[in-house]
Amino acid sequence: MGDHTSTPGEQSVHLVVTCANRKRGSLSSTLRARELPPGQDTQARCHDWIRRLAAGVATTRAADLYAGEYWQVAKQLGQVVGPAASMWVCSAGYGLMPEDAHIAAYAATFAFGQKDSVASTTDDARRWWGTLAEWTGPAPGAPRTFTDLAASNPDAVVIAVMSDAYLRPCAYDLQRAAEKLADPDNFVIIGPGRRYPGLEDFIVPVSAAVQPAVGGSLLSLHARAARRVLEMARKQHKPFARPALAVLMKELRESAPPAVSRVPGARLSDHEVSAFIRAAMAEEVGPVSATKLLRRLRSSGQSCEQARFKGLFQEIMQEDASKDWS
Structure with a gap:
């Protein structure tokens, strides 16, 4: 110690x-x-x-x-x-x-x-x-x-x-x-x-x-x-x-100021989706998958196409693999 x-x-x-x-x-x-x-x-x-x-x-x-x-x-x-x-x-x-x-x-x-x-x-x-x-x-x-x-x-x-x-x-x-x-x-x-x-x-x-x-x-x-x-x-x-x-x-x-509410189903930018994915991965207490995180995103009233979300998820996973698991 x-x-x-x-x-x-x-x-x-x-x-x-x-x-x-x-x-x-x-x-x-x-x-x-x-x-x-x-x-x-x-x-x-x-x-x-x-x-x-x-x-x-x-x-x-x-x-x-x-x-x-x-x-x-x-x-x-x-x-x-x-x-x-x-x-x-x-x-x-x-x-x-x-x-x-x-x-x-x-x-x-x-x-x-x-x-x-x-x-x-x-x-x-x-x-x-x-x-x-x-x-x-x-x-x-x-x-x-x-x-x-x-x-x-x-x-x-x-x-x-x-x-x-x-x-x-x-x-x-x-x-x-x-x-x-x-x-x-x-x-x-x-x-x-x-x-x-x-x-x-x-x-x-x-x-x-x-x-x-x-x-x-x-x-x-x-x-x-x-x-x-x-x-x-x-x-x-x-x-x-x-x-x-x-x-x-x-x-x-x-x-605390009131939370800014987003219109239900509002489409997020790539930057916002990537930020969400990184935040979710950081605190996820079990295995993560694009499907699991997309379900969480949509349950919060926000929107992202499945293919776009999966692509951004894979990019982040590849980046982290080269950075954290080398």
Whole structure:
């Protein structure tokens, strides 16, 4: 691990972000969750997965492995908070790890229904998370759960920027983590506003209403909203505690300009379609295809001919193949 110590008189802040689907580097077929033998129970599958990770070539820092719009924003959060911050990654492939842990490119997700899904139910996803935590991980000695992270420094602030797919398997771990902090107000989850039993008191909800204020696509919304409220807290000399961040998020939502609505079925330019494809690919938690992304585009009330969309999709895939997977 690197030096995550805070400056004198400054409270430590642990920032945890979920991993990104897009990764740089050469991806081994053995490190795709889809390649795990069928018919095993969750723990057996996870142990098999861990053996594959241990045998892999882990030469890339986690912070440098992930790519895409979301990750470009997420990795800036530590810079916003300042020298008191340490960055951590919540990964379905590796578990909880510091950003400077060395790992290999892999394909695994907590999202259901994907080729590289590690589980098909919430209970199995939680078993997978718990089994991963029993492994020493890519940075031996570092906390492997949110609970361990909080217990390692009860006076610190823990801020987790989480998507629904990762909140579900980590829910029990997150609840226990909040109990380890000296002040429960120092435990913050920035994420979706839906109900999560046992976690409602800790979530600072992000809604689509803040998108006009923070920019970017909906796929990077949580990270962008987190960055903005942390910037606001820093500028206004407010603590990074949940009550203060909740007020700032409310102010951000109320001050956001109304979203510009597009006429249903409006035809997009090539530039707009390419921007949509890149944003969707950056945050997609499973395999992507032109058909899947075009369906999402049309469901938002926007339009693009199938052949044109497929052509732009293939151009982007070819460009990224030469740039990210070389």
